[in-house]
Amino acid sequence: MLDAPTPAYAPHHSPSAGVNSVLSGTADHGGRRWTLFFKPLYGVDQPTAHAFGQDSVVDLGLHEVAAWWLARELGPPWSDLVAPAVWLDPPGALDIRASGPVIFGMGGAPGVPEPGVGFDQLVSDAAFFDALIGSQDRHDGNLRSSRAPSLGLIDHGFAFARPGDYHNSYPTAGFFQRLRFGQRQFALWHGPVLDYSGVGPLSPALAAHEQAALAKLIGTSGDLLGIAQLLPDDRAQALRERARRMHRAQEILPAADF
Amino acid sequence: MIRLRIFINEIGPDGELTERLAAELDVRGQQLEFTAGDSRLVQVGMPVYSAKYGRLIDFDTDGEEWARNLPSAYRSGALYVTAEEVADPGASQHVEKLPAMAFAYQHRT
Numbered sequence: 001m002l003d004a005p006t007p008a009y010a011p012h013h014s015p016s017a018g019v020n021s022v023l024s025g026t027a028d029h030g031g032r033r034w035t036l037f038f039k040p041l042y043g044v045d046q047p048t049a050h051a052f053g054q055d056s057v058v059d060l061g062l063h064e065v066a067a068w069w070l071a072r073e074l075g076p077p078w079s080d081l082v083a084p085a086v087w088l089d090p091p092g093a094l095d096i097r098a099s100g101p102v103i104f105g106m107g108g109a110p111g112v113p114e115p116g117v118g119f120d121q122l123v124s125d126a127a128f129f130d131a132l133i134g135s136q137d138r139h140d141g142n143l144r145s146s147r148a149p150s151l152g153l154i155d156h157g158f159a160f161a162r163p164g165d166y167h168n169s170y171p172t173a174g175f176f177q178r179l180r181f182g183q184r185q186f187a188l189w190h191g192p193v194l195d196y197s198g199v200g201p202l203s204p205a206l207a208a209h210e211q212a213a214l215a216k217l218i219g220t221s222g223d224l225l226g227i228a229q230l231l232p233d234d235r236a237q238a239l240r241e242r243a244r245r246m247h248r249a250q251e252i253l254p255a256a257d258f
Numbered sequence: 259m260i261r262l263r264i265f266i267n268e269i270g271p272d273g274e275l276t277e278r279l280a281a282e283l284d285v286r287g288q289q290l291e292f293t294a295g296d297s298r299l300v301q302v303g304m305p306v307y308s309a310k311y312g313r314l315i316d317f318d319t320d321g322e323e324w325a326r327n328l329p330s331a332y333r334s335g336a337l338y339v340t341a342e343e344v345a346d347p348g349a350s351q352h353v354e355k356l357p358a359m360a361f362a363y364q365h366r367t
Contacts (some may be wrong), residue, residue: 107270
């Protein structure tokens with residue numbers, strides 16, 4: 001579906017290019033319409049990216065693709081959770097900043113409905129994935145969900161962090177990992193307390209399918225199922241080390257532990 | 259005074275994207291007045307980069323400067339923010355623009 005011809009851009013809300021521009025569009029495939037998001041690199045807010053230790057806008061864009069690649073290689077449940085993403089070089093583009101990831105529009109709306117009843121397994125699987133990719137920015141708005149329940153993980157630019165890199169200080173950042181470590185209430189600054197007491201008891205201890213996924217990832221020839229091709233050496237090594245640490249400890253890493 | 263509008267979108271089972279204004283608030287100095295919508299979406303603690311300060315700041319650092327820069331904090335495609343400098347109730351100047359654009363994306367096999 002994503003192997004499509006040049007998109008024809010058209011203003012959606014504003015004729016001006018936006019800060020952190022995200023372009024939305026649709027693809028007709030298989031008799032239905034699918035929502036896609038295109039994130040050209042020119043839309044990256046570079047000072048913000050720098051604060052997160054993401055000084056290469058190309059790497060930042062590739063992280064969306066790398067996250068999907070990893071999820072796809074690990075298989076279910078992660079391949080069902082993570083938004084598929086591929087790289088798009090618009091034909092005729094002369095500047096790499098016109099390129100970027102095209103991301104499948106996962107169903108639902110931002111946020112997990114409170115109190116989170118029925119989301120236990122989805123939360124647990126998401127926490128494993130975020131710990132593995134070194135997510136720096138998984139707050140309660142960087143996801144899509146519906147009451148079905150369904151969950152989609154989106155926005156993986158600020159990921160594949162290295163030890164010491166910045167983690168978003170927002171109270172819900174590290175959302176799934178915090179839930180898996182037992183946190184159920186999130187007090188927002190100057191705002192309400194988010195209550196996810198409907199999420200059942202979870203444990204950071206690895207489940208069998210998570211142990212198998214880590215063994216698969218670090219048991220390969222060192223290229224991390226191909227993901228190492230998409231990452232700079234230091235970020236690939238950090239991913240390798242997180243996988244090894246989780247495998248040794250038999251539990252996921254907490255938020256901000258890269 | 260900075261008027262913030264927070265928009266979210268939802269993708270339905272049929273793949274259709276619908277957007278709506280989810281929350282609106284005014285920031286005057288360090289005063290924050292929530293005027294409409296879902297207060298859970300007003301992410302006051304979200305750090306944003308400020309060129310004025312040369313670093314990430316939050317609401318408690320400088321409310322209006324935080325609000326002015328909040329649109330740059332979002333690039334997920336699911337939620338976006340507009341910031342508008344409102345001089346008085348009768349006149350406003352748009353200082354930040356909507357980040358979402360669209361493209362028509364036709365599939366051919």
